[in-house]
Amino acid sequence: MSEQVIWQTQSPEETHLLGERLGQWLKEQDQPMAIILIGNLGAGKTQLSQGIGQGFGIQGTMTSPTFAIVNTYEVDGQFLYHFDLYRLEEEEELENIGFYELTERGKSIIEWGNKFPKALPEEALVLTIEIMDEKTRRFMVTSPIFKMDELKVLGGSYVYRH
Ligand SMILES: Nc1ncnc2c1ncn2[C@@H]1O[C@H](COP(=O)(O)OP(=O)(O)O)[C@@H](O)[C@H]1O
Numbered sequence: 001m002s003e004q005v006i007w008q009t010q011s012p013e014e015t016h017l018l019g020e021r022l023g024q025w026l027k028e029q030d031q032p033m034a035i036i037l038i039g040n041l042g043a044g045k046t047q048l049s050q051g052i053g054q055g056f057g058i059q060g061t062m063t064s065p066t067f068a069i070v071n072t073y074e075v076d077g078q079f080l081y082h083f084d085l086y087r088l089e090e091e092e093e094l095e096n097i098g099f100y101e102l103t104e105r106g107k108s109i110i111e112w113g114n115k116f117p118k119a120l121p122e123e124a125l126v127l128t129i130e131i132m133d134e135k136t137r138r139f140m141v142t143s144p145i146f147k148m149d150e151l152k153v154l155g156g157s158y159v160y161r162h
């Protein structure tokens with residue numbers, strides 16, 4: 001069981017800014033890495049993903065991969081794969097969309113990763129987003145490879161305090 005850190009935002013703008021932090025961090029990682037997003041409709045997955053894209057250096061708006069399943073971006077020779085697994089029904093379909101090759105090759109955002117938990121890469125941050133109230137979102141952060149202290153530093157001012 002990995003340790004857990006909690007981040008919290010109080011507005012869509014804060015979630016976007018948190019995403020930008022994560023996107024910069026993701027781009028700097030020198031190995032393949034995924035940010036896995038779990039949360040119901042309206043949790044803020046799209047808000048966060050757009051911030052991640054901006055922090056990564058993507059110009060313009062990122063479109064939702066709900067129908068494409070995966071959108072590919074390239075910045076300074078680095079690839080960012082944005083997956084949405086919502087519409088996949090069978091784990092075998094992941095092979096058809098190149099999920100394993102792509103996540104082992106580059107950086108990725110994986111929405112609805114909880115549909116196929118066994119298929120997810122180990123090199124990842126797992127963010128489970130909870131809606132606390134109209135404007136408050138809590139991000140339960142775990143990782144098979146990062147320590148709690150590292151996840152606290154990464155969250156910066158968004159680390160939740162009682
Ligand atoms: N702290 C917050 N973070 C993110 N979104 C928020 C927050 N507070 C309110 N919202 C609202 O919640 C909704 C999140 O939508 P979206 O990012 O599309 O969610 P998802 O992609 O998970 O379905 C938006 O309407 C946004 O304005």
Ligand SMILES: [Mg+2]
Nearest residue numbers: 045046047064
């Ligand atoms: Mg969405």
